[in-house]
Amino acid sequence: MSARPPRLVVGVEVHVQLATRTKAFCACPVEFGAEPNALCCPVCLGHPGALPTLNRGALAAAVRAGLALGCAVAPRGAVRWDRKNYFYPDLPKGYQITQYDHPLCENGALALSDGTRVRIRRAHLEEDTGKSSHAGDGETLVDFNRCGVPLLEIVTEPDLGSAAAVEEYLRLLRDRMILAGASSCSMEKGEMRCEPNVSLVRGDGSSTGISELKNLNSFAAVRAAVAFEAKRLEEGPWHPAGAAPPRTTYGWDDAGGRTILQRTKETAADYRYFPEPDLPDLPAEALAGFVAEGRAALAAADADRSAAAGRARAEAVRLGLAADQADLLLVRDLTGGRFAAALAAAEGAGAPAAEAGPALAGWFLGPLAGWVNGRGGDWAALRASAGDLAAALGLQRTGKATAQVVKEHLLAGEWPGTGGDPAAFLAGRGLLGGAGEEAVRAACAEVVAANPDVVAKIRAGKTAARGALVGQVMKRMRGTADPGAVNRILDGLL
């Protein structure tokens, strides 16, 4: 038997919420965070006799999404609707309307940066369920607002071979959905839910069972869960080549960093799929108009994106930004326009572009990105306005605050969450205005006196040790000292 490690095999199921104003089969509005059970009607609650009507907007979005993934639309000649029957408290109808053997889209693919072609088996339209939440005291609350919200379920073949490849595929998928205007894919709002199916295969064809990982709601969780499960599966048990390996569902414990056994998987037979009697089939001819409109919309979006990329390249040259900075801030617009607005404000206040551009890029991709990531990754949490940031840059440019004070006390502190006049904020904490020569001299003298061993090393020629002294002085001065002055004074003392 070969000693090669087993190969990781991953396929992914993703549910994206289609960007529509109303639900898939009724006119109830789709709204995140509304009062529980305020957005329901007899259709989405499954009252007897209520009849579903297909939302054209949901169909159009699903077609655009399928085209953006390179899928064929309705390759079997007609699109059919089915009922997937199961009992669950958040599913008042007792079934979901979905598509079983005649899905809307099939046979697409996305290419990863290393050339891996990830085949997309199918993408079908279905409706979401409600949401249960477990209150204390063993009580469970149910909110039916999400019942009937349109979803596209996108299923790949098992073409992914590492946790990093799974993450790249998901990022690419999200990008295509956003480009197609099919979904905004906000993972925080549950608009993109990812379920990797993970197994290991040996050279002789034997394999482990397939672990279906559920409830992964960030890219970091997907990466960690796939890597964890790949490691755990190495212990086996192994099933001989040709055997149908068992499928088991696992949840992900983010805090504990491990997968948790939930249940063995139902098979299609357990769901008793049968044709939905209340919705007519959609023949391919009825979809032709949607496909033509979808292709035109995608071509326009691609052209818009190319034009935006061209403008971003020119702007990056004007500002002297590095390629990766320009990509994040100008092409992909990580900050939702906040970088461009702050830059415009800084230039309006007289800062030259070649100075303001790199400085603000460093802030947005450094301390501000760190601050935002510490608060769920939503740039809307940033309350410091473009004008506030331009004013902060002004303090730094005019020497009223050192770069270190701005970075550590302003951008990494509470200020981004409140905004307001940065000068007042720093003045209130005694951090405004460079420290006077006397104070810096006193701090340098104290540090030299407190570190005779370091001083001895430096005098013996180990000049690299000098950095430690500079660092200590800066720390004592809480960053308010001008590094040039510190170096000059230390040189004198040494």
Ligand SMILES: [Zn+2]
């Ligand atoms: Zn409804």
